[in-house]
Amino acid sequence: MNFLSDPVNFIANWLGNLLLGWGMSQSVVNVILTFIGAFLVGVFGFSLVIFTIWLERKLYGRIQDRLGPNRVGPWGVFQTFPDMIKIFTKEYITPIGADKVAYNLAPILSVSAVLLVWAVIPFAQTIVGTDVNVGVLYLVAVGGIGALGIILAGWSSNNKYSLLGAFRAVAQIISYEIPMVLALLVPVLLGRSMGVNSLVNAQSVWFVIMSPIAALIFFTSSMAETGRAPFDLLEAESELVAGYQTEYSGLKFGMFYVGEFLHAFTISALTATLFLGGWRGPWAEQIPILGVAWLFIKTFIVYFVVVLIRISMPRLRIDQMLNFNWKFLTPVALILLISTAIVDKLFFIYIPGFQIMDSLIPWIRAGVHLLMNIIIVLITVQILKSYRITASRVVAQPRPVAVAPEPPASVIS
């Protein structure tokens, strides 16, 4: 294998041979290489945050008709470094009565739940952290660990408002896991596999064309999982001070902050991988570096949409949010899943009956699924219209007019 077609294995082999030449056994070399790979994935994730924080603040400023950071470096690119130094040097104030173990464990769990996702995202056909064949389920699993970190943070702060904030946050997160899992099952159905790299390989037609409702549901519920506006009740800065993060200061708060930004970027990467075709693009199979470039272009487009939605939408109340989840997203996701399964099965039963070229079949399948999605959207819109609050039109009614009381008869002569 040469470097161009399989860069990661090439470098791993070279490094492995180097270590073997130093006299280590094969299994120790394997373990060391695995640790180096995991470390690199983690460092890569963190270094992405530095860029995305600057990007978000710049976009925020521009949309709000101001400049954003523009002093430190050209266009303010290095602004994140002074912020990092500031957060590193702040004092850790631990509240009295806080449970030390849970208090210190919570930010670690929050950040690791996000970093662990980067292990299964395929950057190119041959550049992937680890190709687990249950990658989609792995994504759901690490989402659950994030909820655990939040509840520990809220409880261990010894502050009843933090606890209330943590309860609301966990209610939101575990509620929105359900439409997210159901929407994740639609690419699994269409791609016939649960491994993320296999799903990208199966996207000769992008899944966003085959099932736009699933993409929208996954995108929306992932944004709610992260706590991004309009679902940012988790850390409503003007209401609960900082919710479950109130009692954290210094680097521990910095870890929550970094975790949240990285989570937003991660869900953009996941949406791009699962629904927009990931690293697929012209010449991506021959040159893996180009696959990385395609993936990042698509991820940044989705991230731009995420930031745009955050800036322009007001915050939802907790009951509006939970109603939206349980009464709208979950039924639509269930109906979508069932209809996708039925339509796909029927398609593959009836398609041998027609004489069509083999290369056209994915497109016809995409067209059939798209048609089914459009039908579901139309039916949903019709059902929603029947719930419209119709204000009664007030036709002219006699308005009560103030009349002076009759003077008593004795006053008039």
Add this chain to the structure above:
Amino acid sequence: MIPLSWYLIFAAILFCIGLYGVLVRKNAIAILMGIELMLNSININLIAFWRYRSPDGIAGQAFAIIVFAVAAAEVAVGLALIISIYRRRSSVVADDMNMLKW
């Protein structure tokens, strides 16, 4: 290579730790935690037997999936009962729930 005996001994130790938790703890929620330990050790046993004795069949895995579902349902109902009892009697100590005895 890891012989089957290691997995079985580990599962037996975990089962007995869970049994100790069920028999000895006062708090009802801690008793439920002991039951969870026992169910997990059973799952390890099932999967170890599947792997070592009949990896081509699927019976061990199907059984283990059903045990997962049963454990989840049991924890949900058990904790709901405990919360309901706490609302009425303000106590979750298992020794205090003795109203049916004379």
Add this chain to the structure above:
Amino acid sequence: MTLEQIAFIIVAIVTLVAGISVVTSRNLIHSALWLILTLFGIAIYYVFLNAGFFAVIQVIVYIGAIAILFIFASMLTRRVMQDTGPQTNSNWWLGALISLLLFAGIILIFVNWQGFTTSAPDLANSSGQISQLGLALVSPDQYLLPFELASILLVAGMIGAIFVAGEKKQ
């Protein structure tokens, strides 16, 4: 001692110490945290046993749902943050004795079983396992009936839990 055996023993020690801490910890939330560590150790064992699907299901169902349920229930049923008084009832020596006797009995039965020290046979192919499991759970001649019964049990459990723990409307 191959690397695999060393890894097995390390995970075994961590999981068993966590298991003992679950049943002997004074603070109920600490017990729940030790339970999470135990469940994670079991998930690692599923990976050793080439059942990666079960490892992920363990993390989703047990750690992501059941452990969070335990933490919630512990928070909702206590008056003060600290636990006071002994957390074992007066028969703790009898419980320990019964556990030890049961462990000895299990080991006695296993030692006299001829299949006790077999090694792992090689797996034919590990890629079709999940689809094989899925087909087995919905085929009428395999495991469809337990699957349907488990789903009825889950629905009944859900309705029961909501009804029992729900607030009574005044």
